[in-house]
Amino acid sequence: xxxxxxxxVEAGSETGGEDALVxxxxxxxxxxxxxxxxxxxxxxxxxxxxxxGNLGHxxxxxxxxxxxxxxxxxxxxxxxxxxxxTVENVRETQQQRRLDLLTITNSENVSPEKEKKxxxxxxxxxxxxxxxxxxxQGVIDFLVGQHPVAQILRDHVIFKIVPMLNPDGVYLGxxxxxxxxxxxxxxxxxxxxxxxxxxxxxxxxxVQMNQDPMVSLEFYIDVHAHSTMLNGFMxxxxxxxxxxxxxxxxxxxxxxxxxxxxxxxxxxFNRDVVKAGTGRRFLGGLLDDTSYCYTLEVSFYSYMTAGxxxxxxxxxxxxxxxxxxVARTFQDYYKLxxxxxxxxxxxxxxxxxxxxxxxxxxxxxxxxxxxxxxxKERNQSVRH
Numbered sequence: 001x002x003x004x005x006x007x008x009v010e011a012g013s014e015t016g017g018e019d020a021l022v023x024x025x026x027x028x029x030x031x032x033x034x035x036x037x038x039x040x041x042x043x044x045x046x047x048x049x050x051x052x053g054n055l056g057h058x059x060x061x062x063x064x065x066x067x068x069x070x071x072x073x074x075x076x077x078x079x080x081x082x083x084x085x086t087v088e089n090v091r092e093t094q095q096q097r098r099l100d101l102l103t104i105t106n107s108e109n110v111s112p113e114k115e116k117k118x119x120x121x122x123x124x125x126x127x128x129x130x131x132x133x134x135x136x137q138g139v140i141d142f143l144v145g146q147h148p149v150a151q152i153l154r155d156h157v158i159f160k161i162v163p164m165l166n167p168d169g170v171y172l173g174x175x176x177x178x179x180x181x182x183x184x185x186x187x188x189x190x191x192x193x194x195x196x197x198x199x200x201x202x203x204x205x206x207v208q209m210n211q212d213p214m215v216s217l218e219f220y221i222d223v224h225a226h227s228t229m230l231n232g233f234m235x236x237x238x239x240x241x242x243x244x245x246x247x248x249x250x251x252x253x254x255x256x257x258x259x260x261x262x263x264x265x266x267x268x269f270n271r272d273v274v275k276a277g278t279g280r281r282f283l284g285g286l287l288d289d290t291s292y293c294y295t296l297e298v299s300f301y302s303y304m305t306a307g308x309x310x311x312x313x314x315x316x317x318x319x320x321x322x323x324x325x326v327a328r329t330f331q332d333y334y335k336l337x338x339x340x341x342x343x344x345x346x347x348x349x350x351x352x353x354x355x356x357x358x359x360x361x362x363x364x365x366x367x368x369x370x371x372x373x374x375x376k377e378r379n380q381s382v383r384h
Contacts, residue, residue: 024048024071025055032060062208065103067110092197094179097167099198101205104143105158112214119219119330120206122162122279125185125199126176127169129225131298131319135232136163136223138323149331157330160205165198185222186277210287219251219292221326222279226297230304230311232259232322233266235275235295237284245269248292254332259325261303261318298322 026049044066048055056071073079092098109116123136143150143159153159164170168179178184184191184199191199209215226233234252239245248269256264275281284293298319302311312318 024053025058028058030058030060030066032063061110065110093168094197095168095171097171099165099167099201100163102140102161102163103158104140104154104161106154109155109158114214116158116215117156117334118158118160118209118215118217119221120160120209120217121219121221121223122165122202123223124163124170125165125222125279126183126224127166127172128175129300131225131300131314132223133163134316134319135296135298135323135326136161138320138325139327140323141320142324142327149328153327153330156334162202165202167198185279188279188282189277206283207286217287217291219294219330220279220283220287221294221296223296224298225300227300229266229297230299230302231261231263231266232296232298232303233263233268235280235297236267236269237281237293238269238271239289241289244289251292251294251329251333255326255329258329258332259322260305261312261314261322262325263303296326 025046028046029043030046031043046055046058046068047053048071054071056069058069059067061067108114121136121139123132124130126132139159140161140163143153166174166178166184169177169184172179176183178196180195182196184196187196187199188203191203193200206217206220210217232255234255236248236252239248252262252264252267256262256267271281278295280293280295283291287293299314302313303318304311
């Protein structure tokens with residue numbers, strides 16, 4: 001898995017003067033502390049020895065995390081800009097493709113002594129669901145941008161994003177499966193490092209972070225596209241703890257208020273046995289009761305807003321806008337009201353109607369009546 005860390009760097013900082021050396025990292029192998037053997041599969045090799053390269057040095061943090069430092073201009077540490085470097089990646093697919101991992105946060109959040117709120121997002125486990133990539137792109141673009149909400153989120157939350165969990169399947173043009181014919185979203189319980197290498201690597205990383213007492217892994221969201229239903233909506237889990245059930249419904253309701261194309265009435269919570277191997281179901285049972293795991297679905301086709309009678313076809317921009325609204329909703333969820341925005345930040349947490357049995361759904365809110373109950377029941381069995 002290749003991890004690229006995006007962190008805020010204070011403009012004009014005088015820090016790092018001791019790093020103002022001539023030259024850059026040149027084929028540096030970064031291996032675990034104390035390891036002195038030849039490079040093995042899984043060890044990263046960094047290189048910035050080319051025109052405009054400016055990677056100064058690399059610190060090993062863990063098997064899945066490295067600190068990367070910009071080399072400032074020689075003899076003038078006030079000037080530094082972004083990273084230019086190459087990576088020979090840590091995890092490859094069966095066809096030798098990269099598994100990318102992005103980390104987006106403020107650099108202060110990665111201090112070992114500081115407790116961290118963490119949001120983990122994945123997309124394209126089903127390679128044919130290309131709208132998921134546009135939604136994911138919208139999340140990334142917003143979080144790395146200069147919008148005040150994005151800056152506040154980076155100050156308080158660490159976002160880890162795997163934009164493409166099934167790169168081989170995407171390259172091959174598969175609709176649902178990996179190179180070897182596996183539906184990876186049914187193998188979270190026991191992924192094989194040989195048959196499901198990308199899934200195995202991501203699961204290991206999530207387990208490692210969940211065991212870190214300084215990390216609070218609060219959200220896992222797996223982004224998909226849906227072939228029959230309209231709008232964006234979510235699948236969540238069912239718990240015996242009614243208070244946890246109520247808390248789990250807060251984020252989808254907030255998203256419904258932020259995104260006119262998101263439907264809370266289509267959002268459902270279940271413990272369907274056939275979904276036991278999905279990321280949403282497996283991680284919902286693995287993580288503690290302060291964590292919330294969702295499948296975020298978006299229609300291949302169109303959406304209907306409240307009060308409308310005609311569906312609006314989705315475009316690439318509309319998918320990315322949904323992604324931006326997903327990112328903005330984290331500010332509302334965490335109530336990070338440090339800035340003044342052009343919309344209200346305080347949102348009442350509405351009630352959720354529970355139904356007996358193994359699943360429940362929310363009553364219509366916002367765009368809650370844009371799809372008939374009969375259509376929803378007919379499509380509820382569609383796989384995700």
